[in-house]
Amino acid sequence: MSAPAVSPVTITLPDGSKKEFEGPVTGHEIALSISEGLARAALAIVVDGRTIDLSTPIANDSDVVLLTAHQPAGLEVLRHSCTHLMAQAVKRLWPEAMLEDGPPTEDGFWYDIRTEPPIAAEDLPRIEKEMQKIAGEKLPVTRRELSRDEALAFFAERGEKYKLHIIEKLPADAVITTYTQGEFTDLCRGPHVPHTGVIKAFKLLSVAGAYWQGDPSKDQLTRVRGTAFGDKKGMKEYLELLEEAKKRDHRRLGKELGLFMTHEWAPGTFIWLGRGKILYDTLSAMSTAMHRAEGYQEVFTPMLFKKDLFETSGHWKHYRDDMFIVPGQDAATLDDAGVAEWERHISGEIEGLPEHERKRLNEALEGQTGAKERLSVLLQSETFNTRHWNLFEKRPGEFVAMSGADREVYGLKPMNCPAHMLIFRDRRRSYRELPLRISDQGVLHRNEATGTLGGLTRVRQFCQDDAHIFLAEDMIAAEITRVIGMVRRVYAAVGMDFAGVFLSTRPEKAMGAKEQWDRAEAALRQAIEANDMEYTVSEGDGAFYGPKIDFIVRDVLKREWQVATIQLDYQLPARFGLKYTAADGSEQMPVVVHRALYGSFERFIAILIEQFAGAFPTWLAPEQVRVLSISEKYVDYAKGVRDGLLAEGVRAEADLGDDKIGAKIRDAQLQKVPYMLVVGEKEQETGSVAVRSRSEGELGVMTCAEFRERIAAEKDVRF
RNA sequence: GCCGACGUAGCUCAGCCGGUAGAGCAGCUGAUUCGUAAUCAGCAGGUCAGCAGUUCGAAUCUGCUCGUCGGCUCCA
Numbered sequence A: 001m002s003a004p005a006v007s008p009v010t011i012t013l014p015d016g017s018k019k020e021f022e023g024p025v026t027g028h029e030i031a032l033s034i035s036e037g038l039a040r041a042a043l044a045i046v047v048d049g050r051t052i053d054l055s056t057p058i059a060n061d062s063d064v065v066l067l068t069a070h071q072p073a074g075l076e077v078l079r080h081s082c083t084h085l086m087a088q089a090v091k092r093l094w095p096e097a098m099l100e101d102g103p104p105t106e107d108g109f110w111y112d113i114r115t116e117p118p119i120a121a122e123d124l125p126r127i128e129k130e131m132q133k134i135a136g137e138k139l140p141v142t143r144r145e146l147s148r149d150e151a152l153a154f155f156a157e158r159g160e161k162y163k164l165h166i167i168e169k170l171p172a173d174a175v176i177t178t179y180t181q182g183e184f185t186d187l188c189r190g191p192h193v194p195h196t197g198v199i200k201a202f203k204l205l206s207v208a209g210a211y212w213q214g215d216p217s218k219d220q221l222t223r224v225r226g227t228a229f230g231d232k233k234g235m236k237e238y239l240e241l242l243e244e245a246k247k248r249d250h251r252r253l254g255k256e257l258g259l260f261m262t263h264e265w266a267p268g269t270f271i272w273l274g275r276g277k278i279l280y281d282t283l284s285a286m287s288t289a290m291h292r293a294e295g296y297q298e299v300f301t302p303m304l305f306k307k308d309l310f311e312t313s314g315h316w317k318h319y320r321d322d323m324f325i326v327p328g329q330d331a332a333t334l335d336d337a338g339v340a341e342w343e344r345h346i347s348g349e350i351e352g353l354p355e356h357e358r359k360r361l362n363e364a365l366e367g368q369t370g371a372k373e374r375l376s377v378l379l380q381s382e383t384f385n386t387r388h389w390n391l392f393e394k395r396p397g398e399f400v401a402m403s404g405a406d407r408e409v410y411g412l413k414p415m416n417c418p419a420h421m422l423i424f425r426d427r428r429r430s431y432r433e434l435p436l437r438i439s440d441q442g443v444l445h446r447n448e449a450t451g452t453l454g455g456l457t458r459v460r461q462f463c464q465d466d467a468h469i470f471l472a473e474d475m476i477a478a479e480i481t482r483v484i485g486m487v488r489r490v491y492a493a494v495g496m497d498f499a500g501v502f503l504s505t506r507p508e509k510a511m512g513a514k515e516q517w518d519r520a521e522a523a524l525r526q527a528i529e530a531n532d533m534e535y536t537v538s539e540g541d542g543a544f545y546g547p548k549i550d551f552i553v554r555d556v557l558k559r560e561w562q563v564a565t566i567q568l569d570y571q572l573p574a575r576f577g578l579k580y581t582a583a584d585g586s587e588q589m590p591v592v593v594h595r596a597l598y599g600s601f602e603r604f605i606a607i608l609i610e611q612f613a614g615a616f617p618t619w620l621a622p623e624q625v626r627v628l629s630i631s632e633k634y635v636d637y638a639k640g641v642r643d644g645l646l647a648e649g650v651r652a653e654a655d656l657g658d659d660k661i662g663a664k665i666r667d668a669q670l671q672k673v674p675y676m677l678v679v680g681e682k683e684q685e686t687g688s689v690a691v692r693s694r695s696e697g698e699l700g701v702m703t704c705a706e707f708r709e710r711i712a713a714e715k716d717v718r719f
Numbered sequence B: 001g002c003c004g005a006c007g008u009a010g011c012u013c014a015g016c017c018g019g020u021a022g023a024g025c026a027g028c029u030g031a032u033u034c035g036u037a038a039u040c041a042g043c044a045g046g047u048c049a050g051c052a053g054u055u056c057g058a059a060u061c062u063g064c065u066c067g068u069c070g071g072c073u074c075c076a
Helices: A027-034 A036-041 A072-093 A121-136 A148-157 A161-169 A232-248 A250-256 A274-293 A307-313 A336-347 A355-365 A371-380 A417-425 A473-493 A514-530 A571-575 A601-612 A632-647 A661-670 A681-686 A704-715
Strands: A009-012 A018-021 A044-047 A050-052 A062-067 A109-114 A141-146 A176-181 A184-187 A201-211 A220-229 A297-299 A304-306 A325-327 A391-395 A398-401 A409-412 A436-440 A443-445 A461-471 A500-504 A536-538 A548-554 A560-569 A591-600 A625-629 A652-655 A675-679 A688-693 A697-703
Touching (some): A072 A220, A232 A250, A274 A297, A274 A436, A304 A307, A307 A409, A307 A571, A473 A548, A473 A560, A473 A591, A560 A601, A632 A681, A652 A661, A675 A681, A681 A688, A681 A697
Antiparallel strands (some): A009 A018, A325 A409, A391 A398, A436 A461, A548 A560, A560 A591
16 A cells, blocks of 8 residues: 555535545535535535545545435434433443443434443433533544454453443454544444534433343343434424324323223223224224125134144144133142142242242242142232143132143134134135135234233234135235235225335245245235335245235334234145145145234224324214204204214214303314214204314304215225 | 333322322213303312331332333244
8 A cells, every 4th residue: 555645636515516625635624615504514424325424534536415413314423423422421420331232213312221220210311411511511523443352452441341242243354443522432333423512402211121132131221212403493393293192192092082991900901982892893894895895705713722723723832822721621620639739849849930939939838837728828829820830710619720731721812823724624625716715803812921012002802804815826926916905905095104014034944945935925026016015125034934024004102013914824734734626636735825904903993093193084983973052942953963863874972961062062172073063043943054074164054964965975985 | 021110089180308188170960051172150079009018107118919101022
């Protein structure tokens, strides 16, 4: 490498204009050459597509874009720098704190930090204050390149074990960079803002637990979340947006609108009230109608099956922890010998009972000598009432114990597919029947871990608009194209966009031949492209039994949820030994497609509630029309109007109380009823109604017949 | 399941360092009979999530349990 001669550099700006510099030039200098204002606002610079620090010299002719907080990419740099600002503040307050990773996110940033005790929500104002101070110090942010060994030595000296781990994973010849501001140095790829003073608007929002490397067996870190903006105004708007989002939260709206309730005696499940049941039923009926039109047959299958079914399907082996297990009638009665065996579990003589549970039981049993007393303690203990240890009081005083050897054990189905395999297998099948489409809105139970439950988006009891399609391999592309068409119709009807469509391909532990997978993946790809949809390939994310397409939407809090899904399955047909007779008389195994459009009704309704902010379109609104009487004198007329609507199949109610009309309108408006019909003297005399729309206000007076016509047009929708 | 926070009237929330619980809305009763987002007055409403402990005394402090929320992990 020879020392480069100083040669002129031509910089091309986004508008195409060019600037000449005598030699290497920094982003900061370029900004200064344009205006001082830009130099102050600039955070980083994109050089030929690569974002770098403003202080890094540019030696070659380049196309550049100066980044400020007004561009998404600039905002990302600002937020990334803000994580460092926060980390520095934390280090000042907790010198022993260990830092893990702190990336910017779509709306802000977070940093995983280990302190003892963990940082609490009450600490956030303190940290923010320190951040303000550091920002006020306008510390220059400087970049430094280190070798791997230098970096290891540097962070080892500071006891940053998580940073060491990150460095260790990098290749030996990697150029490692650190960024320093004042006394604080962080391992980071960058780029970063020129100095801490440019970070003016930020807020710390929450603390939450996070596992190191996402591994529950490793250290528990604290994830501190915050956000930053280029100015206070953007910050304020964002916080207001958060408030708005909270108002749209389906849990809140569901309660306010009387859709559903919960009870602590039924954790993870929802009690659907009259209004919510209408949503459920409406979606159910629309789904049924659509599936019939598409050639599906809807079936009705048991909720409870002997475990033999799940052993065949593989659920008993792979999914048992998430299933509700129910003892059958013939299970063994727990006798003295049985109790003695449980006691050997507790003493540790028989291994398998977790140490903390043994300890707890031993403490509970302390001083209890009689067999009956001890049994009573056991029965009241949590351990004996969990799914791992199946001990039940069948009727008072008679106990039933289950062990893996008992055959008479039942399980609540977590999925419909095994039952549908039985249907296919019920008789000989011909190729002429394929694709055989079986749909089912059966109730499913999954014993989800407590910490994963949340609102309607993750529940223990739910229904899917589920279907299984049995077909020959050469039918896959055409059939999946049809299914995607259905998905699109449903989501178009409710005005929802997908946050993503993912094609998940062959995972490492896949079963089946690679050629088979290749064909299946190609068929799925073809189907997506036939529907002209944007999608992302999620390499290696398929289920072990086949590739799949997932449709993702976001809730108001921007959390992503899978709704519709289409999965190919080569394993279940094999496990159940499914076959059909082909045209040439040979016996062939069908492929199974698992698919759901809504996903679960529960999750879909949650997303719909948030999508419409509770103001459902007329066809879905639990109460479509409310008749409001001006005064007592018109109550009978109001009832007549309501009854006329009810007879037409309109979901109408009447507010006949002695409130003033303004109050009644307010009530109806808050309940988000699409139409309010005000009736008083004028209307009674002319057989009419004064129509007010939830969204458009007064629509004027029309005859009852005219209104019925209007609402008939929007009351029924088909997918 | 893990980390953290929270749980007070039907709802939204006050209630300080421990001294025995309060508002608005909703409900009920009465008055009012009213024309497009809240009529007035009165009444009633609570095992302060549950259990145990500390204390003369606990909504308040401690522990456990249950539930909810935010994350993490999981999401055949």
